[in-house]
Amino acid sequence: xxxxxxxxxxxxxxxxxxxxxxxxxxxxxxxxxxxxxxxxxxxxxxxxxxxxxxxxxxxxxxxxxxxxxxxxxxxxxxxxxxxxxxxxxxxxxxxxxxxxxxxxxxxxxxxxxxxxxxxxxxxxxxxxxxxxxxxxxxxxxxxxxxxxxxxxxxxxxxxxxxxxxxxxxxxxxxxxxxxxxxxxxxxxxxxxxxxxxxxxxxxxxxxxxxxxxxxxxxxxxxxxxxxxxxxxxxxxxxxxxxxxxxxxxxxxxxxxxxxxxxxxxxxxxxxxxxxxxxxxxxxxxxxxxxxxxxxxxxxxxxxxxxxxxxxxxxxxxxxxxxxxxxxxxxxxxxxxxxxxxxxxxxxxxxxxxxxxxxxxxxxxxxxxxxxxxxxxxxxxxxxxxxxxxxxxxxxxxxxxxxxxxxxxxxxxxxxxxxxxxxxxxxxxxxxxxxxxxxxxxxxxxxxxxxxxxxxxxxxxxxxxxx
Ligand SMILES: Cc1cc2nc3c(=O)[nH]c(=O)nc-3n(C[C@H](O)[C@H](O)[C@H](O)COP(=O)(O)OP(=O)(O)OC[C@H]3O[C@@H](n4cnc5c(N)ncnc54)[C@H](O)[C@@H]3O)c2cc1C
Numbered sequence: 001x002x003x004x005x006x007x008x009x010x011x012x013x014x015x016x017x018x019x020x021x022x023x024x025x026x027x028x029x030x031x032x033x034x035x036x037x038x039x040x041x042x043x044x045x046x047x048x049x050x051x052x053x054x055x056x057x058x059x060x061x062x063x064x065x066x067x068x069x070x071x072x073x074x075x076x077x078x079x080x081x082x083x084x085x086x087x088x089x090x091x092x093x094x095x096x097x098x099x100x101x102x103x104x105x106x107x108x109x110x111x112x113x114x115x116x117x118x119x120x121x122x123x124x125x126x127x128x129x130x131x132x133x134x135x136x137x138x139x140x141x142x143x144x145x146x147x148x149x150x151x152x153x154x155x156x157x158x159x160x161x162x163x164x165x166x167x168x169x170x171x172x173x174x175x176x177x178x179x180x181x182x183x184x185x186x187x188x189x190x191x192x193x194x195x196x197x198x199x200x201x202x203x204x205x206x207x208x209x210x211x212x213x214x215x216x217x218x219x220x221x222x223x224x225x226x227x228x229x230x231x232x233x234x235x236x237x238x239x240x241x242x243x244x245x246x247x248x249x250x251x252x253x254x255x256x257x258x259x260x261x262x263x264x265x266x267x268x269x270x271x272x273x274x275x276x277x278x279x280x281x282x283x284x285x286x287x288x289x290x291x292x293x294x295x296x297x298x299x300x301x302x303x304x305x306x307x308x309x310x311x312x313x314x315x316x317x318x319x320x321x322x323x324x325x326x327x328x329x330x331x332x333x334x335x336x337x338x339x340x341x342x343x344x345x346x347x348x349x350x351x352x353x354x355x356x357x358x359x360x361x362x363x364x365x366x367x368x369x370x371x372x373x374x375x376x377x378x379x380x381x382x383x384x385x386x387x388x389x390x391x392x393x394x395x396x397x398x399x400x401x402x403x404x405x406x407x408x409x410x411x412x413x414x415x416x417x418x419x420x421x422x423x424x425x426x427x428x429x430x431x432x433x434x435x436x437x438x439x440x441x442x443x444x445x446x447x448x449x450x451x452x453x454x455x456x457x458x459x460x461x462x463x464x465x466x
Contacts, residue, residue: 002145002146003145003146003147003148004035004145004146004147004148005147005148005149006032006033006034006035006122006147006148006149007033007034007149007150007151008024008029008033008034008035008149008150008151008152008153008363009034009035009036009037009139009147009149009151009152009153010034010035010036010037010152010153010155011037011129011132011139011152011153011154011155011156011301012036012037012038012039012154012155012156012157012298012330013036013037013038013039013040013043013044013123013125013155014038014040014044014045014047014155014157014330014352015044015045015046015047015102015105015157015330015349015352015353015356016155016157016329016330016331016352016353016355016356017036017038017044017153017155017356018043018044018045018101018102018103018111018356019044019102019103019106019352019353019354019356019357020153020155020329020356020357020359020360021034021036021044021111021116021119021121022102022103022108022109022111022357023356023357023360023361023364024121024360024364025119025121027360027361027364028364029119029120029121029364030120031119031120031121032120032122033120034120034121034122035121035122035123035124035147036116036121036122036123036124037124037127037129037139037141037147038123038124038125038126038127039126039127039128039129040125040126040181040182040183041125041126041183042097042125042182043101043111043112043113043116043123043125044101044102044111045097045100045101045102045182046100046101046102046104046105046349047349048105048349049095049100049105050179050181050182050184050185051179051185051207051208051211051212051215052095052211052215052382052383053094053095053100054094054095054096054100054182054185055094055185055188055189055192055212055215055216055219056093056094056095056215056218057094057192057218057219057220058094097182098110098112103353105349105353106353127141127142127143127145128141128142129141129147129301130142130301131301132152132301132302132305134152134302134305134306134323134326135305137149137150137152137325139152149325150325151325151326151327151363152325152326152327153327153328153329153356153359153360153363154302154313154321154326154327154328154329154332155328155329155330155332155352155356156297156298156299156301156332157180157297157298157330157331157332157352158180158295158296158297158298158331158332158347159180159295159296159298160178160179160180160291160292160293160294160295161293161294161295161296162178162291163176163203163262163291163293168262168263168264168265169263169264169265169277170264170265170266170267170273171264171265173265173266173267173271173272173273174267174270174271174272174273175191175195175272175273175286175287175288175289176265176273176289176291177191177288177289177290177291178290178291178292179208179212179290179292180295188288188290191287191288192219192221192288195221195287195288196220197220197221197222198221198222198287198288199221199222199224199284199285199286199287199288200216200221200222200223200224200286200287200288200289200290201223201224201225201226201262201276201284201286201288201289201290202216202223202224202225202226202289202290202291202292203226203227203261203262203276203289203290203291203292203293204225204226204227204291204292204293204294205225205226205227205229205231205232205233205234205256205258206232206233206235206292206293206294207233207292207381208290208292209225209227209232209290209292210225210232210233210245210249210381210383211381211382211383212290212292213225213249213254213383214249214252214383214384215383216288216290217252217253217254217384218384221287221288222253223254223255224254224255224256224257224284225249225254225255225256225257226257226258226260226261226262226276226278226284227257227258227261228258228259228260228261229258229259230258230259231243231246231258232245232246232256233245236379236390236394236427238398238400238415240398240400240404240415241400241404241413241415241427241429243404244404244405244406244411244413244429245386245406247405247406247407248384248386248406250406251406251407252384257278257282257284259280260278260279260280260282261278261279262276262277262278262279262289263277263278263279264276264277265277265286265289272287273286273287273288273289274286276289295331295347296311297311297312297313297331297332297345297347298331298332299311299312299313299332302326305323306321306322306323306326306328307321307322308334309334309343310334310343310344310345311334311345312328312331312332312333312334312345313328313332313333313334314334314343315327315328315333315334315335316335316336317335317336317338317358317372317373318358318359318361318362318370318372318373319333319335319355319358319359319362319373320359320362327359327362327363329352329355329356329358329359330351330352330355330356331345331346331347331352332345333345333355335355335373335375336373337375337377338372338373338374338375339374339375339376339444340393346375346377348377348378348379350378350379351375351377351378354373354375355373355375358370358373376391376392376440376443376444377390377391377392377393377443378390378391378440386429386430387429387430387431388427388428388429388430388431389427389428389431389436389439389440390425390426390427390428391425391426391439391440391442391443391444392417392424392425392426392442392443392444392446393417393419393424393425393443394417394425394427395417395419395424395425396417396418396419396420396424397417397418397419397452398415398416398417398418399415399416399418399452399455399456400413400414400415400456401413401414401415401416401455401456401457401458401459401460402414402459402460404429411429411430412428412429412430412431412460413428413429413430414426414427414428414429414431414439414459414460415427416442416449416455416462418449418452418455421448421449422446422447422448422449423442423443423446423447423449423455423462424443424446425443426439426440426442426443426463427439428460431460434464435460435463435464438460438463438464438466439460439463441463441466442462442463442466445466447466449462
């Protein structure tokens with residue numbers, strides 16, 4: 001079997017791999033020195049698009065904010081009669097590759113496959129690494145080929161948690177979907193066509209559940225969301241924040257069933273899912289089920305070979321693992337979060353990009369000093385015409401400010417989290433770029449607050465004057 005050697009190998013071809021390649025190129029990696037080995041058949045792309053613009057309906061108009069500059073957005077002047085004049089409707093076409101290859105999500109150059117060729121970076125696609133022997137610096141593929149390296153960057157991301165993992169009855173039925181990679185999204189798009197105008201049940205009330213609920217509705221499905229918690233996104237949202245999104249979704253005629261879980265599925269003679277059985281005894285008809293109940297970092301290949309912490313691969317501030325020639329970035333890394341003086345693992349795209357850049361800077365430092373990673377947590381999500389951003393830590397007491405009436409045309413609201421008299425986290429729905437920058441600054445600087453009432457009253461003004 002063929003054996004190839006590269007000075008640097010990145011295993012995994014997702015967000016972190018793409019941004020690592022960008023930084024390797026910026027640092028002057030030489031042709032032939034770097035390879036990316038990826039299970040996926042396409043060059044690294046901005047994964048968040050998969051649950052948003054990638055699943056937009058093909059032809060239906062939607063008044064929707066843009067995913068990013070990568071998304072092909074067409075503005076049409078439509079003959080819609082409104083108050084005696086023609087109005088302009090924003091048509092957002094579904095995102096398709098090559099439109100959203102990295103690094104467009106952060107405003108960078110779109111790295112098409114030829115970009116890698118031009119830089120002399122070998123992009124080895126559709127190739128799964130099934131064995132990693134870190135002692136001999138050897139990776140083995142599913143077909144038995146091997147790669148040797150001097151320095152390895154682990155960027156394997158996460159895999160979805162499946163209901164079959166817990167032996168949920170009937171969970172292997174057809175048309176029960178999960179979403180992690182582009183192939184999963186393509187299967188979902190096929191089902192949109194075969195089950196047109198059908199019934200969709202979403203299992204899970206996290207960001208995948210909320211984003212999928214929106215795109216399924218936009219695709220004209222009757223949508224029911226089911227989750228066990230008292231409100232959606234409970235790991236981040238307070239009940240006040242969640243009440244807005246649940247109200248907004250209800251106004252879009254999405255049914256929400258809380259406080260129970262899916263315990264089984266029935267299928268028809270073709271093996272296609274027909275009903276979802278809930279723990280509380282209810283039975284829901286379903287043509288499509290989408291499950292979004294979380295992920296786990298893909299670290300199994302490296303078990304026992306590098307130190308682990310909090311479910312991920314333990315790294316230092318430069319994303320170096322317990323082995324000096326092995327780095328871990330993105331979802332798999334548990335790293336020192338300087339701001340909170342704590343080891344953390346973060347499953348968000350912003351960190352995947354920044355950790356990759358940091359690791360490559362350290363790898364290529366050649367004696368130069370690289371600053372410690374000083375990450376400010378940043379998460380975002382978009383659905384329908386909503387967009388929120390969150391910065392910092394959601395610990396301590398929280399206050400809600402602004403207009404969080406889901407039917408209000410001027411809706412804009414947010415929350416601050418206060419710990420030990422300081423604002424440590426900030427959330428904003430519907431913010432302008434400047435307002436989002438302001439809440440990021442607050443979360444970074446952690447200003448003291450004299451009174452929580454004052455903070456509630458001042459709302460966004462508090463952030464804007466920092
Ligand atoms: C549908 C979806 C929507 C999201 N939306 C948001 C969002 O709105 N905001 C946000 O902040 N975050 C979002 N995220 C999370 C964000 O995309 C991830 O945190 C980010 O992609 C992590 O980057 P990564 O490179 O570590 O992993 P990934 O981007 O997942 O890349 C991992 C890559 O490694 C490959 N791989 C794994 N094992 C092997 C192997 N053994 N051999 C070869 N290749 C392998 C995989 O096939 C994949 O290509 C979303 C995630 C998903 C799935």
